[in-house]
Amino acid sequence: MNRDKVTENQEGRIIGRNPVREALRSGQPIDTVYISQGSGGLGEIVALAKEAGAVIKTVTDQKLSQMAEGGAHQGVIAFGACAQYVSVEDLLEVSRRKGTKPFLIICDEIEDPHNLGAIIRTAETAGADGIIIPKRRSAMLTPTVYKTSAGAASWLPVARVPNIGAAIDRLKKEGVWIYGTDMNGSLYTETQFDGALALVIGSEGNGMSRLVREKCDFLVRLPMHGKITSLNASVAAGIFMYEVVRQRG
Numbered sequence: 001m002n003r004d005k006v007t008e009n010q011e012g013r014i015i016g017r018n019p020v021r022e023a024l025r026s027g028q029p030i031d032t033v034y035i036s037q038g039s040g041g042l043g044e045i046v047a048l049a050k051e052a053g054a055v056i057k058t059v060t061d062q063k064l065s066q067m068a069e070g071g072a073h074q075g076v077i078a079f080g081a082c083a084q085y086v087s088v089e090d091l092l093e094v095s096r097r098k099g100t101k102p103f104l105i106i107c108d109e110i111e112d113p114h115n116l117g118a119i120i121r122t123a124e125t126a127g128a129d130g131i132i133i134p135k136r137r138s139a140m141l142t143p144t145v146y147k148t149s150a151g152a153a154s155w156l157p158v159a160r161v162p163n164i165g166a167a168i169d170r171l172k173k174e175g176v177w178i179y180g181t182d183m184n185g186s187l188y189t190e191t192q193f194d195g196a197l198a199l200v201i202g203s204e205g206n207g208m209s210r211l212v213r214e215k216c217d218f219l220v221r222l223p224m225h226g227k228i229t230s231l232n233a234s235v236a237a238g239i240f241m242y243e244v245v246r247q248r249g
Contacts, residue, residue, distance in 0.1 A: 009122055010047060010145050012031075012075065012079050012080040012081070012142050012152075013067070013077060013079060013080075014030075014078040014079070014080060015068050015071040015072070015073050015076075015077050016071070016072060016073060016074050016076070016180060017041075017042070017045065017074045017076055020033065020045055020076050020077070020078045021044065021048065021057050023061055023078060023080065023206070024045065024048035024049060024051075024052055024054075024078070025048060027052075027208050028080060029069060029080055029081035029082075029083065029084050029085070029141075030049065030052055030054045030078050030079070030080055030081065031054060031055065031056060031079050031080065031081045031140040031141065031142070032055045032056075032057060032079045032140065033045065033049040033054050033055070033056050033057070033076065033077075033078045033079075034045075034058075034059050034063075034067065034077045034078070034079075035056060035057070035058050035059070035075065035076055036058075036059065036060070036061045036063060036064045036073070036075040036076070036077065037058055037059065037060055037061065038061070038116050038136070039061075039074075039075030039076070042075060042076055044099060045076055045214060048189070049078075052083075053135075053160075054078070054174075055135055055136060061075070064076075064077060065227045067087075076241075079140070079142060080142075081140060081141040081142070082141045082142060082143055082145065082146035082153055083122035083141050083146070083153055083154060083158070085141070085158055085159060085160045086130070086158065086159050087159055088132065088159050088161065088167050088170050088171070090130075090157060090173055091104055091129055091132070091157060091159055091161065092129075092171075094129040094130060094157065095129050099110075100129075100224050101195060101196040101197075102171075102176050102196040102197070102198070103126075103127065103128050103147070103196075103197060103198075103244060103248075104128060104129055104130055104132060104171070104172070104176070104197070104198040104199070105119065105123045105128050105130070105131045105132070105198070105199050105201065105237065105241070106131075106132045106164060106167070106178075106198050106199065106200045106201065106212075107119060107131060107132065107133045107134075107135045107138065107201050108134070108164055108200055108201065108202050108203060108208050108209060108212050109134060109138055109202070109203040109206075109209065110133070110138060110139055110201065110203060110204065110233055111137065111139055111203060111204065112139060112190070112204055112233075113139040113140075113142055113144040113145045113148065114136075114144065114145075114148045114234075115139070115144050115232065115234045116133070116139040116234075117144065117146070117147065117148025117149040117153070118148055118149070118234035118237075118238075119131070119146040119234045119237045119238075120145065120149040120152050120153050120156055120158070120199065121148070121149040121150050122237060122238040122241055122242075123152075123153040123156055123237075123241060124149075124152035124155055124156040124235070125152070126230055126241040126242060126244070126245050127245065128156065129157075130156060130157040130158060130159060131156060131157075131158045131159070132158075132159045132160075132161060132164070132165050132167055132198075133158060133159070133160050133161075133167045134160070134162075134163070135161065135162050135163070137203075138160075140160070141158060148193055156227065164209075164212055165211050165212060165215055168198070168212070168215045169215070170215075171198055174196070175196050176196045176197060176198050177195055177196060177197045177198070177217045177218065178197070178200060178215060178216045178217045178218070179191070179193070179198065179199050179200065179216065179217070179218045179219075179220055179240075180200040180202075180212065180213055180216030180218070180219045180220070181199065181200060181201055181202060181207075181208070181219075181221065181222075181236060181237075181240060182202070182206050182207060182208060182213060182216075182219040182220070182221060183207075183222040183224075183229065183230070184219060184221065185218070185219030185220040185222060185223050186218070186219065186220055186221065187220070188220045188221060188222055188239070188240060188243055189243065191218060191220045192247065193243060193244040193247045193248070194247050194248060197244065199237070199240050199241065200212060200216060201233055201236070201237045201240075202233070202240070203233070204232075204233050209215065220240070222236060222239060222240075
């Protein structure tokens with residue numbers, strides 16, 4: 001058997017040089033390409049991955065073998081996306097077509113795919129126009145995200161951007177107000193959400209990054225009456241989103 005033909009599609013994985021190369025050449029959505037340290041002859045794959053906008057990560061051969069789970073990886077594994085990404089402009093066009101004020105969700109380094117999937121699911125049911133995620137340090141549109149979203153990832157557009165701060169600046173030029181979720185913010189029920197807005201949901205462990213927080217126009221919080229001082233990111237996101245729905249209703 002030709003070892004170049006070995007491939008595995010479990011959880012969106014594509015294993016082996018030829019399978020990864022052809023997936024990139026065919027335009028198949030690829031999120032991340034993992035390259036083994038010291039592997040030669042992968043220049044074409046790296047170039048194709050860069051052209052496709054995929055994230056390229058260098059890992060040890062041992063790590064790659066663990067990811068392959070017995071597959072002949074030949075120094076490279078790619079993870080595909082369950083849907084195509086769009087641009088921030090595409091997201092803004094959604095509200096223009098609907099004739100409504102923009103309503104966007106920005107996920108600032110949400111790394112748990114189950115959280116991202118749950119946020120996408122709630123955002124779709126709440127009537128949001130789309131989601132913005134960063135290229136690095138973020139969950140991607142993997143099959144796990146798709147499954148957790150209950151299919152909402154097929155309907156709600158997602159933009160993956162190199163820099164969240166730059167995306168926020170672009171939104172501000174279009175008159176979109178940025179609302180960051182932070183425990184030091186104003187109570188969410190005492191905040192007006194009736195204009196063009198983007199809600200920033202921070203990472204599970206550290207919340208929003210400092211640079212993103214500084215770019216927010218408003219900071220809002222949920223009341224905490226127990227001994228635990230934070231909520232799961234997707235749960236908190238759902239509460240904020242439906243306050244927007246209530247006020248716009």
